[in-house]
Amino acid sequence: MQNDSITCNSLKKFQSPDDIWILAEQRNGILQTVSFELLARAVPLAVQSGGSVHAVVIGSSLPDSELKRLIEYGADRVFAIESPFFEHYTIDLYSQALIGFFQDCRPGQLIAAATTFGRTIMPYLAMKLHTGLTADCTKLEMSDSRRMLQTRPAAGGNIMATIQCPEHRPQMATVRSHSCKPLDIDKDRQGEIIRIAACPPSKTSAVTIQKFIPVSEETTIQNATKIVAVGRGIKRAENLKPIQQFAKSIGAVLGATREVVDRGWLPYSCQIGLSGKTITPRLYIGLGVSGAIQHLAGMQTAEKIVAVNKDPDAPIFRIADFGIVGDLFDVLPLLSEMLQKPSGPSPV
């Protein structure tokens, strides 16, 4: 593993239309898991295109031990763009450095995460680099003609659209976090770390961060592995209590449809769907959720879907793996009881 400090001029040697670039995310010098998920997307693309995988990280001081992890998860080269001014993300300073960097290395393909960071900086970069960007891709593939085929849900998730960016480069896409798993770590994997000292910014950032209030350690619906979602079928807010207890007992987080949130039964942070959050848990249990398309758009990427609803024609049954047609208030007490038995269900 080499460790160089280089100037902008020598970046041109890394221009290759076949390489797949990812924009990794770090916070306080620590790489976020989503960066490794991006590598899991990039590695198969690089196999298809016959190129290498390049990871770019921007920050103030990025330790070798962290950068090396990108190599262990699939990167062939890691570019660390550093400056004391980059301790916190600010759009103007970060984009200025990245635009200059990408203008020099001219990536053919650039992927980032559809996080609050990626969803802000990627369109900002795409505009300046005069190229196309596809948000929230569920599938990426390289064609024989060096085109990245970018597939994303359209029209509320009922239709998938495959999008290309034929003439402009880089071909840019974001993918949702938790939408794939990182590759297995390979501690022996070899790669190169290239450090780039960014020029001091021409002016101070327009953004001053005064205070940071971290989210409580509590799991949110976006990173939960299990979700119990409630719909209008719960009838009233008081009925939430046993459902909350049930969710807690199986280690699940409570989610809701828009109707439940609009009625004020649960906060907006619980809302799943087009106007709420997209979730990718291993298990989704819908109680009294009919499955309006706006809701389905936010949860159909769940690995396994269980639905309990009185209406046999509820659309949610069309995408469920296991459905019970019946009253959730009949099902819930028995289900809670049976799941609490450590030995599992006894034969009836």
Next chain:
Amino acid sequence: MLKIALLIKQVPETGSVRMDETTGTVIRKAADAIVNPLDLYAVEVSLQLKEKYGAEIFAFSMGPPSAAAALREVLSMGVDSACLISDPAFGGSDTWATAHILSETIKKIVPDVNLILCGERATDGDTGQVGPEVASALDIPVVAYVAAVGGLTETSDAKELELTRSTEYGQEEIRLRLPALITVLKSVASPRLPTLDRKIQVRKAKIPVYTQKDLHLDPGNIGLKGSPTRIVKTFRPQIIRHCTIKTLTDESSLQDAVTSLVTWLQQKELV
């Protein structure tokens, strides 16, 4: 006084979206077009800033002539003036071309804009890209996912707005030097309803329309030709779930259904 630009999009009313059972596509009727619900939060923020600090609010919308209805609606909420950007030559624009057209129009109509406000994203396209792209085209900073807007401070040479930005890790309290663009979340304000008086006032209001003739944009930067991206294929997602359905009729069917569900969950190692 602040000069505020609002970016408004007319979208299909998703609450009334119906699926075509045979083709699986969404049936849309022109009559169901509404103001993108998430834009209303940006409108409300602009009105509150106007009430507190004084502002002139300009709403911009790009779309077909029928999008004038969306602008009329925000005018009836209290926005000062509106501008429809409409030309067949703009049709087929992707987010890059749309942001280009919007930013060029803003430059022309409000060259001294202090603040551009947008909803988080449009409920139809769902990309959330146009806001940051407009900021980039105008070379001003963007703060997306604003959860709260605080006070405005003005010194002789700068205007600064206090904001709370929501991130995956927590909330950032920031001071943002204007001019800038922000995209707001629902938590930022509760949109007011249009007043009847204003509704009557704006019913016949003529909404100025800006066309390619007024804007003289490079034809290579607008419409389909100016769009870097192309949709090459649309298809219906294949649902390959094999659903086990248990229907409850009596006490024993309940026992049976729940038992098989528990067994199924255990087999899949989900509990």
